[in-house]
Structure formats: C-alpha cells, structure tokens
Amino acid sequence: MFNNRLVNIMLVILITLTLIGALTLVLYTQVFQESVAHGEPTIDEILRTSVETEEITTNLLSNHVIRTQFVIQLDSTRAKTEFEKRDFxxxxxxxxxxxxxxxxxxxxxxGIRSLEKRVKDRVNEIMLDGEVVGVYMNRRIVQ
Structure with a gap:
C-alpha cells in the first residue's frame, strides 16, 4: 500500500479501532440500552394533555335534565390545542x-362507559392533529 511499513501498520490499527468503536456504538444503542417504556403515561403527562369541558346542561330523551362535565384526554399537546379550538x-x-x-x-x-366511548369515537372523527385517548365523566347530576 504505502512504501513505509510503519504507516501501513498504523492505518490498519486506526481502521480496526474505528470499526470496533462503530460496532460498540451500534451494540450499545440497539441491544444494551434500555428501551423507553411506552406503557401507561404518568399523571403529569395525562394532566398536560387533558381538557375539561364546560358544564353542559341539556334535556334527556326521558324528559329529565342532566348537568354534566367531562375530562377529555388527548394523545399530544398539538391535539389538545386543536381540541380547544373545536370546543363548540x-x-x-x-x-x-x-x-x-x-x-x-x-x-x-x-351506560356511562357507553356514553364515554361514543363521545370518544365521534370526537376522533373530527380531530385532525391527534386523537382522543380517553373520555371521563367528571360530574353528573340528573333531575
């Protein structure tokens, strides 16, 4: 390769060390590094991406009146911003x-779980930036 044998040995050692370093980096990032848990979000994450609706009062089919409020959990802060614009x-x-x-x-x-699921599905139909993760009835008064 080169005329000087010492330069050839030095280049082989540098290439070998570079390959060992690259292999170590790949193994560390792919195999040995702990994977980030994508399980249940913490309560702080839930609160950061949740919106509480205003209190809603309306008539039921059975001529009773209901006063209710919901907390809606979204999957991201972008979804929360869009949701706040779509509150009406x-x-x-x-x-x-x-x-x-x-x-x-x-x-x-x-009945409450069924209502929460229907609201979640219908709101997800109108959302563009993200989706609703959960709907929770926060308050309910039937008269």
Missing part, C-alpha cells in the same frame, strides 16, 4: 349523545 363541536357532540339517552341509562356504570 365537542359540546355539540356531547349534547347530541345525551339527547338520545334516558335517565335510566345513567343508573349503572355500563
């Missing part, structure tokens, strides 16, 4: 869903 659409969706329910639907937890 979200309130409309909630009123429509409540208007189709009877007072008896709120006696057990199954």
């Amino acid at each position: 659409q979200v309130n409309n969706i909630i009123i429509q869903e409540l208007s189709d329910m009877k007072e008896s639907d709120f006696r057990g937890s199954e």
